[in-house]
Amino acid sequence: MTTSTRPxxxxxxxxxxxxxxxxxxxxxxxxVGVLVIGAVLVATTGGNLFGQANLVDMLTRxxxxxxxxxxxxxxxxxxxxxxxxxxxxxxxxxIGATTMAGDPAKVPLGIIAVLVVAAGIGLLNGLIxxxxxxxxxxxxxxxGLIIKGYLDTNYKGPAxxxxxxxxxxxYTRIGFLPLSTAVMLAAVVLGILYxxxxxxxxxxxxxxxxxxxxxxxxIRTGRVLVMAHVLCAVAAGVAGLxxxxxxxxxxxxxxxxxxxxxxxAAVVLGGTLLMGGRGGIAGTLGGVLILAVLDTVxxxxxxxxxxxxxxxxxxIIAAVAIxxxxxxxxxxxxxxFDGGSPPGPPTxxxxxxxxxxxxxxx
Amino acid sequence: MTTVRAAAGRLFGGGSATVFALLVCVFxxxxxxxxxFFEPPSLMAxxxxxxxLVVLAVGQYLxxxxxxxxxxxxxxxxxxVVIAAAVIDGQESMTLPTLLLMLAFGVLVGLVNxxxxxxxxxHSLIATLGMMLVLYGAxxxxxxxxxxxxxxxGFRQAGREGIDMPVLRQLPWALLIAxxxxxxxxxxxxxxxxxxxxxxxxxxxxxxxxxxxVWRVRTIAFVMSAVLATLAGVLIGGYAGxxxxxxxxxxxxxxTAVVLGGVVLGGGxxxxxxAMAGALTVEALFTLFNQLxxxxxxxxxxxxxxIIAAVAWxxxxxAKPRPFLTAEPPVQPPVQPQPQS
Numbered sequence: 001m002t003t004s005t006r007p008x009x010x011x012x013x014x015x016x017x018x019x020x021x022x023x024x025x026x027x028x029x030x031x032v033g034v035l036v037i038g039a040v041l042v043a044t045t046g047g048n049l050f051g052q053a054n055l056v057d058m059l060t061r062x063x064x065x066x067x068x069x070x071x072x073x074x075x076x077x078x079x080x081x082x083x084x085x086x087x088x089x090x091x092x093x094x095i096g097a098t099t100m101a102g103d104p105a106k107v108p109l110g111i112i113a114v115l116v117v118a119a120g121i122g123l124l125n126g127l128i129x130x131x132x133x134x135x136x137x138x139x140x141x142x143x144g145l146i147i148k149g150y151l152d153t154n155y156k157g158p159a160x161x162x163x164x165x166x167x168x169x170x171y172t173r174i175g176f177l178p179l180s181t182a183v184m185l186a187a188v189v190l191g192i193l194y195x196x197x198x199x200x201x202x203x204x205x206x207x208x209x210x211x212x213x214x215x216x217x218x219i220r221t222g223r224v225l226v227m228a229h230v231l232c233a234v235a236a237g238v239a240g241l242x243x244x245x246x247x248x249x250x251x252x253x254x255x256x257x258x259x260x261x262x263x264x265a266a267v268v269l270g271g272t273l274l275m276g277g278r279g280g281i282a283g284t285l286g287g288v289l290i291l292a293v294l295d296t297v298x299x300x301x302x303x304x305x306x307x308x309x310x311x312x313x314x315x316i317i318a319a320v321a322i323x324x325x326x327x328x329x330x331x332x333x334x335x336x337f338d339g340g341s342p343p344g345p346p347t348x349x350x351x352x353x354x355x356x357x358x359x360x361x362x
Numbered sequence: 363m364t365t366v367r368a369a370a371g372r373l374f375g376g377g378s379a380t381v382f383a384l385l386v387c388v389f390x391x392x393x394x395x396x397x398x399f400f401e402p403p404s405l406m407a408x409x410x411x412x413x414x415l416v417v418l419a420v421g422q423y424l425x426x427x428x429x430x431x432x433x434x435x436x437x438x439x440x441x442x443v444v445i446a447a448a449v450i451d452g453q454e455s456m457t458l459p460t461l462l463l464m465l466a467f468g469v470l471v472g473l474v475n476x477x478x479x480x481x482x483x484x485h486s487l488i489a490t491l492g493m494m495l496v497l498y499g500a501x502x503x504x505x506x507x508x509x510x511x512x513x514x515x516g517f518r519q520a521g522r523e524g525i526d527m528p529v530l531r532q533l534p535w536a537l538l539i540a541x542x543x544x545x546x547x548x549x550x551x552x553x554x555x556x557x558x559x560x561x562x563x564x565x566x567x568x569x570x571x572x573x574x575x576v577w578r579v580r581t582i583a584f585v586m587s588a589v590l591a592t593l594a595g596v597l598i599g600g601y602a603g604x605x606x607x608x609x610x611x612x613x614x615x616x617x618t619a620v621v622l623g624g625v626v627l628g629g630g631x632x633x634x635x636x637a638m639a640g641a642l643t644v645e646a647l648f649t650l651f652n653q654l655x656x657x658x659x660x661x662x663x664x665x666x667x668x669i670i671a672a673v674a675w676x677x678x679x680x681a682k683p684r685p686f687l688t689a690e691p692p693v694q695p696p697v698q699p700q701p702q703s
Contacts, residue, residue, distance in 0.1 A: 105702025132674035135627045138430075141614060142670035261491055274485040306507070309499025317484055317492035324483035 002089030023271030023279070023323055030319065034290050038297035054296055055176045061286050063180040064283065068259050069266040070191050071235025073284045074228040076267050077195075079208040079276025080129055080136040082229065082238035084144035085256040085263055087235040088121055090281055092146050092240025094250030097160025105162040111241065118237025121147070144260070149253040158249040170245030180242050181188035187235070191281040200227055208276025228332070265316050266291055268314055271323055290319075381623045381639045381674045384668075388646040395653045402533045410522070410601060412645035413536035414439075414594040417625075419641035420487045420547045420634060421590030426620055429563035429629030432584065433613045434493035435591040438471055440479035440609030441501045442595030444509045452512040460517070471497070472588025476581030478521050494613070501538040502606075509604045521600020536597050543590065549633040559583060562609040565628020618669055619644045620629060624676045 037264030039049040048054070068085050075082045092114045099110035118211050121143065128139040172179040195201035203224045206214040227266050238260070264274075272279025294315065298308045392399050399405065418435055425432045442464050449463060450456045471493065478489040480553050524534035548555050561569040562576045573634060617627075623640030625632025647668065650660050 128670055129672065132670070133671055133677040134673045135621065137627055138618070138621050139670060141618070142666040142673075145662040145666030145669070149660050149666065152659035152662065153657060222646070265488065266489065267490050304500040304503055305419050306503040309495045309501065311499075313492035313495030313499070316495075317478060317482075317489055320484045320488050321478065321482035326484075333374060 014024055020200030024283040024286065026323070027271050027283045027290070031286050031290050033294050034297075038293055042297060042300050045301060049297065049300070052176055054300065056173065057299070058289075058292050058296045059179050059181040061174070061295055062288050063178060063184045064242055065259065065262060065266055065291065066181070066184040066288045067187065067242065068237035068263040069233050069270075069284050069288050070188055070281060071232035072263040072267050073191070073270070073272055073279070073281050074195075074204060075232045076264070076272050076274060077204045077208045077276055077279060078225050078228045079211065080225060080228065080235075081264070082125065082140045082232045083137065083260045083353070084121070084125060084140040084147065085232065086240075086257065087144040087147035087151070088118055088233050088236040088252075088261040089240040089259060090151055090252050091121075092118055092237040093244040093247070093254060094151070094155055094159055094240075094252060096241045096244040097158075097248075099203075100160065100162055100166060100244075101117060102161035102163055104165045107163060107166045111168070114237045114241055115234060118240070120231025120235045122227060123228035125233065126229030129229065130222035130225040137311075144255075147253060155250075158251050160244070160250045162244050162248050166325045167245050167248055170242060180245075185285075187238070188285050189282055195281060200224060204228055208273075210277070233337070234283070243265050243297070249279070256257040262291070268317050270315060304331075321324065379624075380385040380672055380679065381636055381643055384622075384642045384672055385639050385646060388650055392650055392653055393649075394523035396574075396591070399649070399653070402447055403631065406524070406532060406537070406607055407535055408649060409537045410524075410534045411542040412642055413595040413644055414521075414536070414601070415595065415612075415615065415619060416540040416638050417543050417590050417594040417642040418612065419619040420501070420543050421587035421594075421612070422613075422616040422620045423623075423632070423634055424547070424559065424590075425486075425587045425626055426617070426625055426627060427563050427567065427632055428559045428580050428583045430580060430583070430628070431490065431617070432473060432587045433487065433617075434471065434476065434497060435587060435594075435610045435611035435616060437494045437497040437501075438468065438588060438591045438609070439595040439598060439612055440607075441497045442468065442592050443599040443604055443608045444501050444505060444606075446517060446595070446599055447511040447513050448505065448512070450514050450516060450517060454514045454516055457514045457516040461596070465589065465622035468588045468592030469585055473581065475588065476584030479584065480577035480580050507606070509606055511604075513599055513604060517596070518600040521597045521602075536601070539593065539597065543593070544634060544638050548622070551634055555582075563631075585689060589612070613643060613644045616641070622669060622672050624680075626680075648694055 007263050042049040042054075068089065070083065072082055078157075081324055095117055096110045096114045099105050099113045125136075125140050125143050128143070129136045132139075134142075151180065152201070168179070169183075170180060176181060195204065200223075201220050203214065203221075204227075206217070207221050207224045213220055214224075240254070243254055266287040267279070267284050268274055268287070269284030269290060271284060291312075292314065295308075298311070303311070307331070399408070411558070418439070421434065422432055427604045445467065446460055446464060447463060449460045475486075475490055475493055478484050478493075479486045480546075482489075484492075501589055520535045522534075524532040524537070527533050527617050551559070558569070558579050561572070562574060562579050592614075602608070619641040620632075621627060621640070622643055623632060623636035623638070625637055625640075647665065648661075651664065656664065
């Protein structure tokens with residue numbers, strides 16, 4: 001490196017260290033901001049956002065969306081998308097409730113049945129996307145429609161009966177932490193470990209970054225995609241079980257609650273790129289919590305439910321616009337045409353795609 | 363001869379043949395089930411019902427072909443119908459001002475969509491999803507949950523009336539409007555602007571380097587999509603009247619129609635005519651389900667299977683004649699630098 005380029009590269013490194021704040025940290029900063037603003041707003045009406053009841057409400061809200069968004073993260077990281085999660089949830093709540101049929105001894109059977117069915121649907125989604133090369137938007141929308149037809153034809157109303165022992169999954173609390181949220185957090189930790197420590201996890205970033213480059217570096221992209229879809233559907237299946245536990249029966253109408261788009265919004269709010277290849281589950285959890293806090297605050301303030309939709313839309317767009325700004329900045333600061341010196345390896349940031357060599361060399 | 367072949371290639375190439383084949387198949391099945399469907403009056407009724415979706419599909423095509431997606435059209439249609447009913451409130455004299463107001467609102471929504479996507483760099487799926495939530499909530503907030511007012515007869519002309527004719531009995535305005543939209547879009551896509559739109563969807567970077575202001579092209583596409591959604595709202599409002607559910611799920615139907623036509627999500631490929639055929643196919647499928655008197659609950663399943671099968675088939679077709687890293691397939695005319703006018 002010549003002396004003439006040194007000051008400039010030092011300048012670049014300073015700029016980098018100033019931007020070291022990854023998008024995951026930003027998500028949690030935003031969460032803190034939302035919490036503070038929410039707490040102030042709630043305090044003006046004489047309430048306390050961090051009171052037991054409100055905390056429980058927030059955490060309970062986050063558990064359901066948390067499962068779905070956790071699964072959705074895998075799929076979006078791979079550059080795919082799953083619009084069928086809402087239908088999978090509805091189907092799984094029904095399968096779980098009807099299999100258990102009020103008999104505590106059949107609880108494990110119900111859980112297994114749900115997981116198997118969910119995994120099967122995920123497999124179908126994944127194969128349609130990976131093998132038939134159907135755009136994931138269409139593929140999962142189509143699979144969702146197929147499930148919708150099945151549900152509408154066979155279930156006119158709530159069906160099945162969840163035994164009290166399994167309803168505990170929906171209602172038990174450890175202090176202020178609902179059991180379902182604890183399970184969700186455990187799943188999130190497992191998910192983070194899976195993405196950071198397993199070969200397939202690494203490959204998901206690679207596939208999402210560039211399908212073609214991943215394929216050329218010897219990754220079986222199809223398997224990775226299928227795996228992501230299976231994980232996503234299974235997570236949605238668990239969310240369906242949670243619904244069954246909360247309602248006491250299975251309900252087909254869950255699919256109209258908009259969990260599919262909500263989960264995508266949560267993932268993107270969590271800083272994962274919709275194009276894939278960048279992001280992570282920790283951020284998604286932040287996104288889910290932001291949405292849950294917003295909902296709780298709106299509820300306490302008794303905001304008109306329709307106005308809630310408007311606010312949600314604005315918040316989501318604004319948040320993603322802020323991330324997008326940062327991502328452009330980072331790209332622009334990459335020393336690309338930097339006076340002939342060969343570009344070094346990009347500075348690793350917490351949310352940058354992990355290198356894939358480790359997995360390939362085996 | 364070569365021009366014919368080139369035209370056929372443009373029309374049927376790139377996976378678009380599937381939709382035309384499917385359309386013919388569906389019509390043949392309908393013909394067998396119910397020959398009277400092809401008598402002019404019932405055919406015209408079909409066209410009247412299909413026209414809004416065709417208009418929406420053309421709008422969605424413009425957005426999809428430049429590499430974006432518009433999820434807000436469904437709720438925009440709903441919003442426009444509700445606005446129309448509330449503002450007109452049954453007074454004939456308010457029809458024209460209301461139409462202008464709707465047009466302005468449509469342009470505004472499209473402009474916001476486009477600028478959020480292009481200037482704020484928000485992915486269009488999220489941006490238009492947010493717009494969908496905002497519109498959905500705002501309209502219900504404004505009307506208190508149930509739409510109020512009534513449409514005037516003049517307003518409903520476009521959607522339900524037509525020119526009286528001897529053979530057809532009635533040539534619906536909706537058919538003329540949809541046909542005009544399709545023709546205008548076909549012409550537009552052959553103009554420099556249309557070529558630029560496709561280029562922007564095919565390769566944004568290359569388009570930028572060749573001097574295209576991608577953000578402007580895309581914003582215009584979003585505005586056109588919103589304006590066409592407004593038009594579709596006029597047609598649907600006229601045809602079906604005002605309910606709280608107007609437009610719900612229409613965005614997915616429109617996207618389905620466009621993709622069924624072999625237009626690739628992600629941009630750069632596909633023709634207007636194929637998108638139109640996709641819309642007609644979707645409507646024909648709904649008609650077929652009626653003819654078969656399928657229970658309405660099973661319809662989504664059949665629809666899902668057909669969409670996946672058709673798109674998978676089209677993807678196979680597209681993948682076949684395209685060896686890795688060769689020149690563009692002959693069916694895809696290279697984008698010519700257009701002489702500046």
